Amino acid sequence: MIATKRNCLAVILAAGESTRMKSSRSKVLHPVAGRPMIAHVVDALAAAGISDIALVLGRDADKVEAAAQNPAVTSSVHIQTERLGTAHAVLAAREAIAKGYDDVLVIFGDTPLVTEAPLTAARAGLAGGADVVVIGFEAADPTGYGRLIVENGELLAIREQKDASEAERAITYCNGGLMAIDGRKALDLIGRIGNANAKGEYYLTDIVEVVRATGGRAIAVAAPEEELTGCNTRAELAVIERLWQQRRRRQMMLDGVSMIAPETVFLSYDTRIAQDVTIEPNVVFGPGVTVESGAVIHSFSYIEGAHVSADAEIGPYARLRPGARLGAGAKVGNFCEVKQAEIGAGAKVNHLTYIGDAIIGEKTNIGAGTITCNYDGINKHLTRIGANAFIGSNSSLVAPVSIGDGAYVASGSVITTDVPDDAVAFGRARQENKEGRAVLVRERNQAAKAARKKAAE
Numbered sequence: 001m002i003a004t005k006r007n008c009l010a011v012i013l014a015a016g017e018s019t020r021m022k023s024s025r026s027k028v029l030h031p032v033a034g035r036p037m038i039a040h041v042v043d044a045l046a047a048a049g050i051s052d053i054a055l056v057l058g059r060d061a062d063k064v065e066a067a068a069q070n071p072a073v074t075s076s077v078h079i080q081t082e083r084l085g086t087a088h089a090v091l092a093a094r095e096a097i098a099k100g101y102d103d104v105l106v107i108f109g110d111t112p113l114v115t116e117a118p119l120t121a122a123r124a125g126l127a128g129g130a131d132v133v134v135i136g137f138e139a140a141d142p143t144g145y146g147r148l149i150v151e152n153g154e155l156l157a158i159r160e161q162k163d164a165s166e167a168e169r170a171i172t173y174c175n176g177g178l179m180a181i182d183g184r185k186a187l188d189l190i191g192r193i194g195n196a197n198a199k200g201e202y203y204l205t206d207i208v209e210v211v212r213a214t215g216g217r218a219i220a221v222a223a224p225e226e227e228l229t230g231c232n233t234r235a236e237l238a239v240i241e242r243l244w245q246q247r248r249r250r251q252m253m254l255d256g257v258s259m260i261a262p263e264t265v266f267l268s269y270d271t272r273i274a275q276d277v278t279i280e281p282n283v284v285f286g287p288g289v290t291v292e293s294g295a296v297i298h299s300f301s302y303i304e305g306a307h308v309s310a311d312a313e314i315g316p317y318a319r320l321r322p323g324a325r326l327g328a329g330a331k332v333g334n335f336c337e338v339k340q341a342e343i344g345a346g347a348k349v350n351h352l353t354y355i356g357d358a359i360i361g362e363k364t365n366i367g368a369g370t371i372t373c374n375y376d377g378i379n380k381h382l383t384r385i386g387a388n389a390f391i392g393s394n395s396s397l398v399a400p401v402s403i404g405d406g407a408y409v410a411s412g413s414v415i416t417t418d419v420p421d422d423a424v425a426f427g428r429a430r431q432e433n434k435e436g437r438a439v440l441v442r443e444r445n446q447a448a449k450a451a452r453k454k455a456a457e
């Protein structure tokens with residue numbers, strides 16, 4: 001690995017106006033798999049062992065800087081005050097580049113699907129003697145991308161869509177926006193770029209012709225289109241999300257997760273699912289979910305910020321909200337919502353229930369329609385239920401309240417005071433039966449009906 005011996009600065013360009021996104025915030029803040037686009041780019045750099053990053057920012061600089069934080073990298077921030085093009089943007093990071101690096105890698109904040117492979121390939125090209133290495137891709141639809149003009153293995157020029165001739169527009173080999181430049185020459189080369197083009201911008205892509213004019217060498221290295229898909233519009237954002245999801249689902253399945261209809265399962269950037277978990281169709285994972293081996297996630301479940309232990313079962317139609325922690329073999333069934341609560345191993349919350357701010361012991365059974373009344377309008381309160389307890393259907397547990405191990409709560413109870421271990425709690429009015437009263441009621445109703453009919457005649 002020659003590339004790893006050379007040091008490297010990555011310059012991430014993210015100062016654009018994001019005009020085409022039609023958004024009140026910078027496009028690099030828009031999430032892919034629940035995480036700002038730019039964080040994905042920083043992750044790829046970190047994975048490629050690149051730890052020095054210069055962020056070129058414009059609008060929302062503070063937010064973008066925060067979104068780009070990553071413990072594996074050190075980043076400096078450079079504000080591009082006027083948006084005069086991608087070459088001008090790189091020069092905003094002049095101070096960082098001038099520190100002296102073997103490799104300067106320029107990458108766009110709007111290509112979140114990039115992985116370590118093309119980054120390493122670009123640097124390998126420099127190590128192999130090129131002065132500029134551009135990562136290209138074969139575009140299914142090249143519209144909008146800069147076209148790579150290659151002859152005999154040499155990259156002659158990159159022509160932007162607006163400046164390209166008819167013949168050049170027919171080229172499908174495109175600039176992925178990822179470029180490695182000899183670090184000792186970078187500032188000089190970029191400084192020579194002019195703005196005589198259709199947009200009147202300083203195009204970084206002109207570095208190819210500039211380096212050739214100085215007797216240097218530029219090459220293009222191909223990468224899969226998917227990795228370099230750029231995000232300029234919301235429609236492209238949706239395409240990127242789809243590609244990200246496909247890639248991650250595939251990886252999970254290869255790692256031993258069963259998905260019956262993978263195209264209907266939506267994952268977050270940090271979803272962790274162990275081997276031998278089964279995920280049925282139409283399941284959504286928000287951020288912060290881990291699922292242990294053998295668990296089954298039935299259809300139409302929505303899970304975020306939750307931990308699901310081995311062999312637990314969720315859904316169909318279950319909602320696990322942040323802080324839900326299910327023990328081994330626990331069950332949360334249809335139309336149940338669990339928030340900030342621990343469901344003990346083997347416990348069952350099977351039907352139509354809300355469990356919020358609660359600790360439920362092992363093997364306890366929570367009957368249909370049970371509600372923890374956790375919120376008094378100002379504060380949240382805890383409900384504790386011991387092990388092997390039984391909560392009868394349609395009970396309201398008014399927190400703060402504790403129910404002991406092995407306790408029974410009669411159906412329809414409103415529990416406002418603690419229930420000791422092994423006690424039975426009746427929190428409802430006692431039932432009374434009136435013998436024969438139904439006959440009287442019926443006769444009275446019939447008489448009233450007859451009277452009404454007569455009055456109407």
Ligand code: UD1
Binds near residue numbers: 017158
């Ligand atoms: C650019 C490339 C094009 C390539 C495509 C790949 C140029 C001139 N064109 O076009 O060859 O095929 O990316 O996706 O480089 N930015 C700044 N400051 C500026 C201008 C842009 O920071 O003054 C940033 C943007 O925030 C963005 C990136 O640079 O992250 C690229 O800019 P964008 O306008 O999206 O370029 P494209 O037209 O997509």
Ligand code: CA
Binds near residue numbers: 108110230231
């Ligand atoms: Ca772009």
